[in-house]
Structures are given as structure tokens and as C-alpha cells.
Amino acid sequence: MNINHHLDEATLMSYSAGSLSQGMALVVAAHLSYCSECRERARLSDAVGGVLLESLEEQSVADDMLASILSQLDQSPPDLADQQPVRTPPSFIDPEIPAPLREYVDGSLDQLPWKRIVPGVAYYDMPWEGRGVSRLLRIAPGKSMLTHTHHGNELTLVLRGSFSDEVGRFQVGDIADLDDQIEHQPLVDSQEDCICLIATDAPLRFTTLFGKLVQPMTGF
Amino acid sequence: MKSKPPGDDVDNIIQLKHAEMASADWSALLGRLASKPDKSVYARLFNHFAPKVKAYIVRLGVALATAEELTQEVMLSVWRKAHLYHPEKAAASTWIFTLARNQSIDWMRKQKYPQYSLDEWSETASEPGQGEQSVLSDRVANAIKLLPENQAQVIYMSYFEGRSHADIASRLDIPLGSVKSRIRLASEKLKQSWGGDAYEH
Numbered sequence: 031m032n033i034n035h036h037l038d039e040a041t042l043m044s045y046s047a048g049s050l051s052q053g054m055a056l057v058v059a060a061h062l063s064y065c066s067e068c069r070e071r072a073r074l075s076d077a078v079g080g081v082l083l084e085s086l087e088e089q090s091v092a093d094d095m096l097a098s099i100l101s102q103l104d105q106s107p108p109d110l111a112d113q114q115p116v117r118t119p120p121s122f123i124d125p126e127i128p129a130p131l132r133e134y135v136d137g138s139l140d141q142l143p144w145k146r147i148v149p150g151v152a153y154y155d156m157p158w159e160g161r162g163v164s165r166l167l168r169i170a171p172g173k174s175m176l177t178h179t180h181h182g183n184e185l186t187l188v189l190r191g192s193f194s195d196e197v198g199r200f201q202v203g204d205i206a207d208l209d210d211q212i213e214h215q216p217l218v219d220s221q222e223d224c225i226c227l228i229a230t231d232a233p234l235r236f237t238t239l240f241g242k243l244v245q246p247m248t249g250f
Numbered sequence: 251m252k253s254k255p256p257g258d259d260v261d262n263i264i265q266l267k268h269a270e271m272a273s274a275d276w277s278a279l280l281g282r283l284a285s286k287p288d289k290s291v292y293a294r295l296f297n298h299f300a301p302k303v304k305a306y307i308v309r310l311g312v313a314l315a316t317a318e319e320l321t322q323e324v325m326l327s328v329w330r331k332a333h334l335y336h337p338e339k340a341a342a343s344t345w346i347f348t349l350a351r352n353q354s355i356d357w358m359r360k361q362k363y364p365q366y367s368l369d370e371w372s373e374t375a376s377e378p379g380q381g382e383q384s385v386l387s388d389r390v391a392n393a394i395k396l397l398p399e400n401q402a403q404v405i406y407m408s409y410f411e412g413r414s415h416a417d418i419a420s421r422l423d424i425p426l427g428s429v430k431s432r433i434r435l436a437s438e439k440l441k442q443s444w445g446g447d448a449y450e451h
Binding site: 035038039040042043044046047048049050051053055056058059061062069072073075076078079080081083084085086087088089090091092095096098099100102103129130133158181182203209210211228231238240 | 332361414
């Protein structure tokens, strides 16, 4: 897959550190499943974690922990199930849905119970509560997201279709990794609906009057 | 070490070696466990890594008694998942770090930390050669010591305290953008120490 827009290094480091919110980590993991270049970078960030683990001053564990584990080993054979995930029969795997997202989305993107915000814009929330937003967003061709800025970071990963904004054109697998320095208005420029997986670590701030009016309704 | 051969001299040599074991040796040892379940090999890995895993979990803010339980779970999964480990893909410390990270977060959030999954590592193209990962780990260890204080601080707050960019920004009373640029600068230096190409995009 030809990926043109990648993860910011600071986002990738925080993913490896385990310090991203659930929603942001999901978008990162989903992008990594598309992008071998970012996967390679993530391996290095993980290695930083390994080095830091090695550098820690040891904290003693109970004397009998090893004995207790050793006694369990015979009942705990190697976890061969891990080698071949059997969560979903292969025939039902929708190639449009990146592996990390399959935990939360059954079936295809079209079968989701989309909720309409305004004509041409619908969303599906991820099943967890958090400080920021974590949802799939579906926008019709020619429609645009409301102009907005953020207090924090915003990740947008394209799963279907494409959009353009002040930064560039984003197609399937591309990620827009933005922070509060940017005010933007993504416009869907594909023939079909554009479906994105998005996450923010703080609520969005709409900058148009209309946005300010709908904000309380949509929970953005 | 429970599996010492008899004889004082041999003991001493083994003790010395044990103390000096570099990252590469632990990776080789975990690699042995990957190819064949062996309790004595596992015990050596346990003695080295369990106290570090516990230290990591405690630093994340988990209470001591729970940290003890979680450490046991992580170390048990080292045994159960060992066959998924490839020494040429990651140092032992890296692999065990990701297990400890994922299981700690899963426990703290009661929700699985989204992963691109360890097994997918085996699909990654352009792997460095065998054994290199561990040598590189040693270089990164040196590079971390050389980071300027304000860059090391954001790295520690991210990896050891699990703090988000926004959280770090408010704790240090600096703009979000400064947190991110410090992390980027630190990352650039650490990744340069791998001797690879530039990673900017």
C-alpha cells in the first residue's frame, strides 16, 4: 500500500510508551497495520522501552513467585492459540477493516448502526468512555467536516475514500496527525463516502458559528 | 541461580558472567526458550527480568500487592508466549517490555491496549541481521544517558508514568507543542544511535 501521510514521531513514541488514550492508540495501531514504514519506526520506539526497562532499579519480588510459576508451567502449555488467531473465521474478515479495529467492529463498515449528525455526515462511537473523541466518521462526497481546531492532538485515519485539507490529500491508510497549531476543514474528494477512524485527546473546538451551535448536540 | 554446576571456581565464573551479561545474551537465552521449553532457562530469565518488570509496573502507579500479581502474570506469559519470540526482531528486554506494557494497561483500563500485535513483527520487511537488535539496544542505552535533562524527562514521563502529551504539558507548565518537540528531539537522538537512516517523513 502506498502511504503518503505518516505518524508524527511524538505520537509514535507515546504509543510505544503506552501513554496514548485508548482511542488514539487504536488509530495508531490501525495505521501501523497498513504502514510498514511506521511499523519499522515503532519497533525502534518499543526498543527504547526495552532499554528503559533494563535500566530500572530492581524491585524485589516474593521469594516464592518463581516456584509458584514453575508449578503452574506444566498446566500452562505454550499458548499456541496466539499463533493463529481464531477470533473471526477468515471468510468473515472484511479487508477494509484493519485488524486492531476488528475487535470492535463486527461485519462490514456498511452494516454499522451509523448515527447522522447533519445530512451527509454520520458517526459510530467506539464502545468506551474517555476524555476525547473516539469514533468512525462517514462523510458524503463533496461534504466537508466543520472547520475546527483542537486543544490537543487529533488523529484521522482513512479507511475508505479520500479527503483533502490545508495539509494535503489523504487516501486509504494515510493518517492525519495534527495538533492545536492547525485549523483545518477537510473536504471529501472521492466518488464514494469517506470513512475515517478518528480520535482526539481533548474535545474539538469548532470555529464557525454553525459549528458552535451543533457542538452541544453532537458531543464533538 | 538454581542451576549452578558444582565447583567454586565454576560458580565464580558463572557469577561474573551473570553480572556482565549484555543484552545480546538475554536475547540468546530467550531465543533458546523460544525454540524449546526449558525451566532452567526460564528461571534465569525470571531472576533477571521479574524484578525489573515489577519496578516498571510500580512506576506506572500500580499498588505494590497488585504489582506483584501483575508481575507474576507477565512472567507467566513470557513462558507461554516464548515461542513467538524472534531474537533477530527484538531484544529480549524489548519483547518483555511490550508484554509488561500491554498487560499493565489492560489491567489499568480494563480494556485491551490496541496493538499491531507482536506476531506481526515477523511480517515486517527489511529486518536487521541476526543479533544486531541487542547490540543496538546497548547503543540506545548509552544514548539515553546522554539526553539533555528536559528531553530525558519527557521520555521518562511517557514510558514510566504513562502520561499523555497534554498531561505532561500541564505538569511541566509548557505548551503541548513543546512537549511534542522535546519527544521528537529525544527520539531523533536515540534513533540516530541505532546508526540507521534518518526517520523523518
